[in-house]
Amino acid sequence: MSGGVLIGLILGTPLIGAVLISLCGRWPNVRETVTLTTAISLFVLVSQMIGPIAAGETLRLSLAEPIPGLEIAFQLEPLGMVFAMLASGLWIVTSVYAIGYMRSNNEPYQTSFFAFFAIAICGAMGVAMAGNLLTLFIFYEVLTLSTWPLVTHNRNEAAKQGGRVYLGILLATSIGLLLPAIIWTYSITGTLDFTPGGILELDSISPLAATLLLTMFVLGVGKAAVMPMHRWLPAAMVAPTPVSALLHAVAVVKAGVFTITKVVIYIFGLDFLATLPLEKFLVYLAGFTVIAASLVALRQVEIKRMLAYSTVSQLSYIVLAALVLAPFAEIGAAIHIVAHAFGKITLFFCAGAIYIAAKKTRVDQLHGIAWRMPFTMVAFTIGAVSMIGVPPTAGFVSKWYIVAGAFQVDNFFVLAVLAISTGLNAAYFLPIVFRAFFQAETVPPAKDHGEAPWPMAAALTLTAALTILFFFFNGPVVDFEKGILEVAS
Amino acid sequence: MRNNGILRIVARFLIPLILLFALYIQFHGEYSPGGGFQAGVVFAAGWILFVLIYGLEAGLKVIPQRAMVVVMACGALLYAFIGLLGVLLGGHFLDFAPLLPSAPKGAQQAGIILVEFGVGMTVATVVMLIFTMFAGRKSQIHLIDGIPDSEPVTYPEMNQDNSANQSTDTAAETRD
Amino acid sequence: MVAIGVTRIRDLFAATMLFAIYSLLSAALFVLLDAGDVALTEAAVGAGISTILVLAVLTMTRRYEHPSNTVNWPALAVVSVTGMCLLWAVSDLPDFGDPTNPVQTHLAPYFINNVYSDMGIPNMVAAVLASYRSIDTFGEVIVIFVAGLAVYTLLSVPPRTPPKPQPKADANQPENRGDH
Amino acid sequence: MTLIEWMPFSVLIPLIAAPVCALLPGRVLPWTLTFVSVLASAVICALVLPMAVGEGPLSYAFGNWPPPVGIEYRVDAVNALLALLISAIATIILPWARVSVNDEVPDRQGPFYALFLLAMSGLMGITLTGDVFNVFVFLEISSLSTYALIAHGKNRAALLASFRYLIMGTLGATFYLIGVGFLYIQTGTLNMVDLAERLPALADDRAIRTAFGFIIVGMGLKLALFPLHRWLPGAYSNAPSMVTVFLAATATKVAVYVLLRLVFSVFGVEFALAMPFEEIFFTLGAVGIFFASLSAIKQTSLKRMLAYSSVSQIGYIALAISLISTAGLSAGLVHIFNHALMKGALFMCVGAIVYRIGSDRFADLGGLAKQMPLTMLAFVLAGLSMIGVPLTAGFISKWALISAAIEAGNGYAVGIVLIGSLMAVIYIWRVVEIAYLQPAPDNADMSRRREVGLSMLIPLWILIAANFYFGIDTRLTLDIATRGAEVLMGMTP
Amino acid sequence: MAFLGHYNYYIVVVLMMIGFYVVIARGNMVKKIMGLNLFQTSAFILFISAGKIMGGSTPILRDGVEVYSNPLPHVLILTAIVVGVATTAVGLALSVRINEAYGNIEDDLLSEEEPDDFALTQEPSRDDDSS
Incomplete structure (x- = not known):
């Protein structure tokens, strides 16, 4: 063809x-x-x-x-x-x-x-x-x-x-x-x-x-x-x-x-x-977005809104990485597109599953929900960990390349932004995980529920699995991207 | 006014004269001031004088409104036809020369006379028609004014309009 | 001048009469300016047809204009500015009646010299009107035809009287303004 | 007969058909005659266009009198394109209009269609002629018949709108006439080519300058250039739907054409540059875009909204002209063409809606997307074209306009165009939101709220398809417009 | 020389402006139409006076006359007069209908009733001929 x-x-x-x-x-x-x-x-x-x-x-x-x-x-x-x-x-x-x-x-x-x-x-x-x-x-x-x-x-x-x-x-x-x-x-x-x-x-x-x-x-x-x-x-x-x-x-x-x-x-x-x-100006703008969006996400109580602000912040990672202008950072940007996609889609799937199964949309309603929806919450945890950038998840790989890129050009502003935002990410994702797994249900749910319908559960499990798999098998993608950079520069 | 004897008698003299004058202007336009337009207006003026004195009904009996519309269109068409004739005979639009290939001057004269006649027809009837419409309008209004205000007024024409409306709607409906 | 009278008088009937006089005067002016055909037309149209039509309308509407005593300053300003422009412009126009005007030297000689050889008729106006520029005249016939048609269609709609009752027929008609 | 000899018949056929049409009784015959003659006119225009573009100006002398003495039709890329636009739009409108006219003008359709034919041939005549006085005559033919057509609207406000248009239109025409008078006095000729030859010698003449000003004001009135636009919304919103579609798509465009022709071909670019022409057109265009869009946003009924939108689109054209460059003129010409396509389609949608629900107020439009899905979809697509979304004709105009502005280094123009587009988003999307997201009003007569018939839908969708076609394949529009712009700028003989 | 040589034009301008003022300032529709007629007539005079030639005569060929006035403006104005009367007729017909529909023909009163976008005192752009 x-x-x-x-x-x-x-x-x-x-x-x-x-x-x-x-x-x-x-x-x-x-x-x-x-x-x-x-x-x-x-x-x-x-x-x-x-x-x-x-x-x-x-x-x-x-x-x-x-x-x-x-x-x-x-x-x-x-x-x-x-x-x-x-x-x-x-x-x-x-x-x-x-x-x-x-x-x-x-x-x-x-x-x-x-x-x-x-x-x-x-x-x-x-x-x-x-x-x-x-x-x-x-x-x-x-x-x-x-x-x-x-x-x-x-x-x-x-x-x-x-x-x-x-x-x-x-x-x-x-x-x-x-x-x-x-x-x-x-x-x-x-x-x-x-x-x-x-x-x-x-x-x-x-x-x-x-x-x-x-x-x-x-x-x-x-x-x-x-x-x-x-x-x-x-x-x-x-x-x-x-x-x-x-x-x-x-x-x-x-x-x-x-x-x-x-x-x-x-x-x-x-x-x-x-x-x-003046190209730095845009780097600062993106860096500011990373931090500010994370801060706003911290204060959200609705899961989807929180995820949205998290997305805003993660997107600026990519912009930031692209504007660092180091070959490694460009690869990091490309990989973060993938990594963030896997992680964030998992998180959204989980939010939807929680909504469908339990009709819950707020962060403060999730006490102990992990015991009713184990697959969902495990997947959520994987997604969250990937967002923070902890191995063995996809998010780690991309962060690695971005940091490496920042070192290539000695851009310490970017490094600082990455460090701070990693902390902030942890600060808004981990409490949810903690609440879901380790706290008892405060209010009994309106109806007794388990997992969301199987197509949803299957989908979110799959994406969570991809998030982890990407950590191990990112080689083809990286090679691929190296190709363009060789041509580009 | 209608019963004023003097007016009637004067009019009886004047109107034919005016119409004659109109025809003179029409067909003598190539030699002296005048032409189709002026002739048409003067002709119409004669007719309007007639209407003013003898009334609209009498005037419309002489030249019915429908005829005015037809003649008005025919005047324009006559003009166009003369123009087209030039094309058909191998020239340009409104080219009179091919009408009489042997005598270019005569052809021009013929063309001019004919188109001027078309102009005259249209102008005369349009002016008459416009006058008729205005004059007729007045009588219709007076008719309605005669109805006492307190009564809920129903307009027969309006209802007709309305039903016509509805019938079109249904017609359209079925077509859809 | 008569024209000013037309603007000042609130009695529309009188204004119409003045207007007719004005038309006659301008017709006379046209004669002075050698434009016989135009004069004839202006007399017939301005003093005749227009007057009759306006009178016919006036019998159907009110005779007196709605009083508004204020001078319309913005309008006056616009008019004055336009007038100034025109006055400024005419100072560059050629002198009145000067035989060396472009008007007299460019196309006019062609008409004057060739009309007789082209058409064999003495009235140059008729010749130009009906032959040289006959498409204009065709347009003119069409214009007058349009006017007849327009008046015919406009005034053959059955009349309705002033606002009193909104006729029922309006109910299914779109009222396009939001405030109804 | 050669093609050139057929050319004037694109004007004459409808013109001659009109008196016949006025006499025809009933509904079918007048419509058929009108359609056939308009179609014939469109076919002639379509045949003439390639020749006019390829072989430069084609001249046809009426009565076979050589031009400065007689009157000629003179066709080049610019007016051939416009003539094709007018006749093609008229051809598309007619099948659409039948149902709508039956609804809005139940009686005396013969004269109605005759007036339509006259309005159309008047516009065509203005477009093709090469004589400045002939422009005036045909301008009056089209204007007078337009006044009468507008007065056919069902509303009593139509009468008022028509009268106001009559006053403004006649003022405009008289201004034009005075301008022509000055030109004539100073040059002794009325033929455009002849004028163009004689005017450069008179560049500093005050009378010529005033003539320039008067002609611009006169045409500005006819084309509804910003401060002179006030007759337009009333006229467009009260006229019968068919008339609105036709006027919106063509009438103001022809006035723009006359302006272009006189300013560029007759007075010449140097003369225009010597006058404060660019500044005035730029300012009026920019202010017009802004305020008219603002007014469009404030409206609560469709026709009025679109009418204001038309005023703002005229602003774009004025802006394009004010750049006085080939790129600018070509952008203006392209926009004339494309705007006709999109505005025609939009007004057709509105006409269909009015035909069905008898109202065009926003309050009555709720939920209409469900009941008239195809019409509303067409509205959305034409609206996207209006906004200037890629793949639509509107995008091409906008692209051309912005490119021209950037080329001329005029950043303000870029900004204004963009602000205008964003405002178009607002007013178009208001309607979309209502139609798609709001439920139907409680008092709605659901039996009336159905999709219109194919006779309306097919022409409508042909226009929509044209909107997309000319958004993707621009050989016809952009190339001819560029060629036309070159002709106007005097780059080619 | 200049002033006297142009007196015809001054008359034209004055008439023109009177007519123009009536059109835009007066509310009565019949009056507006009269104003329009005045305005147009003045334009006619402009054309006709341009065609006049000193010592000339009516452009009808006669023996013994050498100088004729230019016939072209006469033709144009004939057409323009026709256009003018056509406009007048249509305008008057419209005002009749308006009178029936609204009960009066005062545009300023009707503007209050039908808030249109047309104001009587609309400002045409004068800037373009004041270079």
């Missing part, structure tokens, strides 16, 4: 899935089968690309040329490969989980839920495989718009409010900052292709303007949730948990940091960025 066809299929599969899902709305079983089939075939298709990419082939597909000299084109590289694998693989798990969640909660509008979910995945795939900034931007917006119906799924006042903040911030940043940044770049360089080593040069743009441009990119990618553009993420927590789990812990936010990483590596280029005088 030629590369172009493969890319086309990867983009088309979720779309066809979405159409079929909306057509099968009347028969839930058929619909769910379609969802799962689509998810699995997508994963298989994406994994077909590993071979060629590892062999250094270029897969390219160009669809149209909406603006003279600018194509809607796709070109896969290792970083995108990882992202695509992650999103498509976790889609399967999340689908299983979502089926359990939606059914046992008797949610309305399930058909549109699954359909928009598929479209959102298509958006994520497009972002992952984009061959230039324009294409990336297009699918970035597809992702934004297709997740709005998911965020407002409940169609009540709270959902409406959340949806407003969500769409407002994401569209405002992308149209208001990202788009002009892209057009500016285009008008300077005449191209938007992702080119190893970057397309911006010192003689075409003054350092000050370049810094401004970089700031526009970093803030314009609202999905990366760098403060002060992070507000949408807690707001999006009104969505059903599967949405929070896959999209707001994996696909959407990762699309954000992925975009920033891509821009840093392929548009600016590490060497060029290193010459910029």
